[in-house]
Amino acid sequence: MKIPLLDLNAQLKTIETEIKKAVIEVIDSTRYIMGPEVEALENEIAAYTGGKYGIGVSSGTDALLVSLMALNIQPGDRVITTPFSFFATAGVIARLNAKPVFVDIDPNTYNMSPDALEQWFKTHAQETHRVKAIIPVHLYGQCADMDPIHELARAHHIPIVEDAAQAIGAQYPSSSGPKKSGSIGDLGCFSFFPSKNLGCMGDGGMVVTNDPELNEKLKMLRNHGAKPKYYHAMIGGNFRLDPIQAAILRVKLPHLDQWHTMRRQNAAYYDEKLKNIGVKTPFVAYGRSRHIYNQYVISIPENRDGLRQFLTENDINTEIYYPVSFHMQACFKDLGYREGDFPNSEYAANHTLALPVYPELTPEMQDYVVDKIRTGL
Missing domain, CATH: 3.90.1150.10 (Aspartate Aminotransferase, domain 1)
Structure with a gap:
């Protein structure tokens, strides 16, 4: 008996007709950059996760990268995260010439240890002012213990970027009521890599936020910092989500x-x-x-x-x-x-x-x- 780690063919068989119809509709529309499929998916993912705004991007990696850019992370800034995750979690910090700072994981959940985070702040008081973001990872599909992490972040006025790449739909019993991953911090980042529970047929990602200013900034940054077209108030990148991938994800989301x-x-x-x-x-x-x-x-x-x-x-x-x-x-x-x-x-x-x-x-x-x-x- 052969047992694959993941069998996407088994999933495809159940929705193949719907997928092909959705892809052909995008092809026939000739709207190949952004457009109504991306906008509809953004609204649907925001509603599903409990966020106000969804910003479709080119990958989970770029979701993290553009989120840090939106927070104006600069060279030499510190960003605290876990040492145990997919490489992108730390890689995006280094790409901005900021410094990754690691705190150990909980040995049971494999997520960031709030105790280790608290200990870092106690022993690095002289560096606290240089910490510009905290990235907890909801590894394997289970949320990190966010209440104590949130409390520490707020005490030091540090924004939280949730790496929820593996955890769309996971819930956390917050002291303020149950919340879904991605809607707990200031920004939540998702990946639609094909192996994810919600995966497209290539690369794709999403950022969710409740902050209207961050929403507008993220939408500019994913399109080279332009608004309106060809007028650039900031330097961004090409982080757009393809409408064909958005259409596929809209079929899968239900x-x-x-x-x-x-x-x-x-x-x-x-x-x-x-x-x-x-x-x-x-x-x-x-x-x-x-x-x-x-x-x-x-x-x-x-x-x-x-x-x-x-x-x-x-x-x-x-x-x-x-x-x-x-x-x-x-x-x-x-x-x-x-x-x-x-x-x-x-x-x-x-x-x-x-x-x-x-x-x-x-x-x-x-x-x-x-x-x-x-x-x-």
Whole structure:
């Protein structure tokens, strides 16, 4: 039995006719840059996430980049984030010649530790005035613990940019009521990379915000800083979302909550079947209904790589998200961090493994995965 990490063909079969119709309509319209499909998706994503404004952009990476540009991040500014995420989280900071500052993750959720963040502010009082943004990541489909992060940010007058690339639809039980990822901070960034729960057929992203001034600034920045056309009050970039991708996403969006539910069911099945066999299953911080399981990540005490090789030999595709913490990446050597600085991140990099959890996965396929894990441990 062959088990892919993700089977987009299985998803496509259920919506292929709708997708092709939507794409052909865009082709026939001859509106190939921005236009009504992008505007409609922006409104729909804003409504879905609980934000007032949606700004369609070219990728999740560019969503983060343009958000930092909108906050006027300058060379030498500090931006605090986690050392354990997809590279773009830290890469966009460095691209603006600002300095990434890392705080360790919670060992259970793999998200930014509020305690580590608080400790950083206590021990770096002389640098606090240089911190211009905080980027918590909602990794694997579960929100970071945002209330204490929000409290620390507000105490120091620092804006929050949520990296919600893996977490569209995830919920957080805020003290002010339940909120969806992306609508908790000042700016929320989403990715529509094909492997995401809501994925397009190429690259795409979205920024959501409740701030009308940031909304206007983001819309200018994604189009070279122009308003009106050919008049540039600022320098931006070409960060526009393609209307064909927007049309595809509009077909998929009504199915998203059902796909979330199917992933949760698969996760619950794994949780039950993987009990008491020596692996740590994903920690559920706020209730399963608030987790969207973009990834189902287990932790293996010993010989993670050996188990992964065994699963590969038995036609089970897995992935390591992520094998190297940012502070150990060669490109960030000049930041001065050393091995051991972020032990929770380093442990996760060496011990975690993502299993297939996509909606169309069957119990028989999951049983096969579990059986091979038992054998391979």
